[in-house]
Amino acid sequence: VCRAAAPNSHPSTMPVHYVTYKGIKFPPAYNSVHSLSFAHNEFLVRDDDVFNITYPKSGTVWMTEILSLIRSHGHPSWNQTVLNSDRMPWFSTRLGLEAALSYPSPRLLTCHLPRHIFPKSFSHSTAKVIYTLRDPRDVVVSYFYFCKMCNSYEDPVSFEQFLRDFLSGELPHGSWFEHVRGWMQMKDRENFFFITYEELKQDLQGSVRRLCHFLGQNLDDDAISSVVQNASFMAMRQNPMCSSILLPADIMDQTKGQFLRKGICGDWKNHFTVAQTETFNRIYLEKMRGLNVAFPWDRD
Numbered sequence: 353v354c355r356a357a358a359p360n361s362h363p364s365t366m367p368v369h370y371v372t373y374k375g376i377k378f379p380p381a382y383n384s385v386h387s388l389s390f391a392h393n394e395f396l397v398r399d400d401d402v403f404n405i406t407y408p409k410s411g412t413v414w415m416t417e418i419l420s421l422i423r424s425h426g427h428p429s430w431n432q433t434v435l436n437s438d439r440m441p442w443f444s445t446r447l448g449l450e451a452a453l454s455y456p457s458p459r460l461l462t463c464h465l466p467r468h469i470f471p472k473s474f475s476h477s478t479a480k481v482i483y484t485l486r487d488p489r490d491v492v493v494s495y496f497y498f499c500k501m502c503n504s505y506e507d508p509v510s511f512e513q514f515l516r517d518f519l520s521g522e523l524p525h526g527s528w529f530e531h532v533r534g535w536m537q538m539k540d541r542e543n544f545f546f547i548t549y550e551e552l553k554q555d556l557q558g559s560v561r562r563l564c565h566f567l568g569q570n571l572d573d574d575a576i577s578s579v580v581q582n583a584s585f586m587a588m589r590q591n592p593m594c595s596s597i598l599l600p601a602d603i604m605d606q607t608k609g610q611f612l613r614k615g616i617c618g619d620w621k622n623h624f625t626v627a628q629t630e631t632f633n634r635i636y637l638e639k640m641r642g643l644n645v646a647f648p649w650d651r652d
């Protein structure tokens with residue numbers, strides 16, 4: 353969500369005043385009502401655009417690395433020399449919009465926008481969307497630690513309260529449930545591809561092959577192996593162009609944690625109490641009713 357420059361940043365002691373657009377809160381450092389409204393109403397989607405779309409903490413930056421490596425046929429130099437936010441601009445933010453407008457086609461673009469405030473011009477386009485989802489229990493844990501270190505988010509009072517806010521859709525970027533339901537309405541469209549963080553973890557090579565197929569990009573076995581190798585958790589931690597280490601301390605306080613924190617599935621088991629698990633399960637079933645998609649975490 354952040355990039356190297358630090359407009360409107362503030363020390364961690366100051367309260368965070370979120371930007372609100374269509375009832376959803378957004379972190380103030382890079383968003384404005386104007387940038388969000390422009391993205392929604394005026395941004396012109398091109399037919400050859402490829403969008404990396406996620407709810408926060410679902411594997412956004414991981415997918416950015418994978419997609420840029422695929423675009424480079426496995427050669428890692430682009431990923432190692434250019435910031436991820438310049439390789440796949442956040443077009444709904446103030447700085448990201450500039451980058452998106454001057455990006456030569458075919459563009460790679462990123463956002464956390466829910467479907468209903470995604471650019472209207474997308475409806476009649478053949479632009480491709482890659483939607484990555486993650487076990488919402490791991491999302492909430494990852495989000496909790498991220499908010500502690502990223503100063504454009506309020507410091508969580510407690511995990512209990514943070515989980516309550518997640519379940520009621522009060523966190524920045526809105527409700528996970530509405531995000532997923534909104535985007536998954538597109539699941540049968542040819543230009544829509546969804547994949548889970550859990551599938552990426554379980555079989556990165558197979559996932560990269562499926563992504564290449566969707567994108568119509570032909571990569572040989574060596575190129576695929578290079579994508580897998582350079583998009584590994586350890587390779588990404590060592591790459592300052594995606595590890596967030598270059599972000600200024602008043603945006604991301606590296607003394608309070610690491611952006612590439614654990615990179616595992618199931619960390620929620622170390623955080624949820626039995627009561628929290630029961631509440632979560634009840635609300636999850638209620639809110640996901642009728643969606644008719646089986647996610648890997650539904651087996652738990």
Ligand code: A3P
Binds near residue numbers: 490495616
């Ligand atoms: P954790 O906090 O659970 O470690 P996003 O990019 O959407 O903000 O998501 C960040 C989460 O994705 C973090 O989760 C981060 O560690 C994880 N992640 C990023 N790259 C990864 C990789 N190569 N392998 C596994 N997890 C990765």
